[in-house]
């Protein structure tokens with residue numbers, strides 16, 4: 001019997017539990033871990049190491065850059081290691097993502113990873129990076145204990161890459177990806193944001209390149225987190241469009257592995273010219289059109305030590321002041337729990353709706369939040 005190929009109809013999104021408490025209810029005493037009013041538990045810690053970046057992706061940063069934080073306002077390596085310890089030992093954090101801004105611009109990145117690894121031998125620690133400088137640092141990152149890496153790459157054409165990032169550095173990013181693969185930095189994931197009329201037609205070529213090299217490509221729907229406020233609901237490329245573009249050359253079938261709270265919905269990829277062979281896997285992150293907030297497991301800390309319970313939060317809770325004024329880790333943990341208890345239901349609101357009339361874009365851009 002032949003295998004059935006092709007995309008099935010979509011299952012309805014997981015229903016949201018009713019909130020266990022009113023939005024402004026006090027945080028209960030004796031909470032276990034980073035739980036919120038909707039019964040979600042954050043176990044995935046995303047820590048921004050810096051707000052600085054050496055690219056200027058149009059969907060993220062303004063051409064002129066941003067006013068960078070002064071150095072004394074940014075978490076030090078020691079503070080980062082301490083915060084991760086509080087999360088892992090006291091609050092149920094089970095995986096760590098280092099991000100930014102561009103984490104590779106931090107001169108003490110290897111020291112940070114080694115410090116975390118020394119305290120947590122089993123913790124999965126991954127890095128999301130634009131890949132600039134990775135060719136020089138991949139081996140040291142691996143030796144320090146980095147588990148794996150996601151590299152952002154939107155185009156394989158130098159001109160299109162330069163148009164999207166406002167910098168002519170495609171070769172350097174490719175060299176970084178190659179070196180990360182050479183030193184064995186886990187499964188390499190490649191993140192691509194598709195922009196209409198710029199790189200959307202390139203989607204099948206990007207996928208061909210990724211599966212040929214054994215990388216897992218993930219297409220990301222553009223979210224309204226850009227400094228230029230250029231996002232529109234109609235202008236963005238939706239997950240449905242991405243799937244149908246890929247179907248011109250590939251057949252996608254749902255990856256049977258459990259999604260397990262991941263933003264990416266994964267698909268097995270077969271080339272139309274060779275249907276018996278699974279060539280690889282592609283993920284599609286449909287934050288706008290197929291939101292996954294009901295199963296969100298994320299807690300974010302910005303480069304200046306503030307908790308953001310949601311990517312789209314309008315509120316932040318400072319931990320840096322407390323970290324610097326007290327050696328009492330329990331007090332820091334309690335404040336972190338309070339911040340997470342108030343986590344909004346979805347997209348920074350108590351209903352899902354990116355681009356809905358009542359949606360208000362957060363002041364910070366993706367680079368300043370920590371993507």
Ligand SMILES: Nc1nc2c(ncn2[C@@H]2O[C@H](COP(=O)(O)OP(=O)(O)OP(=O)(O)O)[C@@H](O)[C@H]2O)c(=O)[nH]1
Pocket residue numbers: 097099126128150189191220223262263264285287298311371
């Ligand atoms: N709505 C929403 N989107 C997110 C969130 N976290 C990540 N994303 C989107 O997913 C993209 C990829 O994030 P990464 O940090 O590379 O990786 P990941 O998706 O968390 O996951 P891994 O598969 O574990 O590598 C980001 O650029 C965002 O566009 C989130 O908490 N909420």
Ligand SMILES: C[S@@+](CC[C@H](N)C(=O)[O-])C[C@H]1O[C@@H](n2cnc3c(N)ncnc32)[C@H](O)[C@@H]1O
Pocket residue numbers: 053059060099100101102103128129130150151152191192193220221222223224225226366367370371
């Ligand atoms: C903010 S960056 C930080 C890490 C690193 N500089 C990089 O580019 O990988 C993390 C991810 O966010 C994604 N991103 C940035 N702005 C976005 C937006 N407006 N919508 C969707 N994804 C975005 C990027 O493509 C990148 O994969």
Ligand code: SF4
Pocket residue numbers: 053054055056057060061100101102130152366367
């Ligand atoms: S997406 Fe990453 S590389 Fe691009 S501007 Fe934002 S922080 Fe920099």
Ligand code: SF4
Pocket residue numbers: 291292293294296297298309310311312344345346347348
């Ligand atoms: S938008 Fe907020 S609630 Fe939804 S998945 Fe992202 S961080 Fe979680």
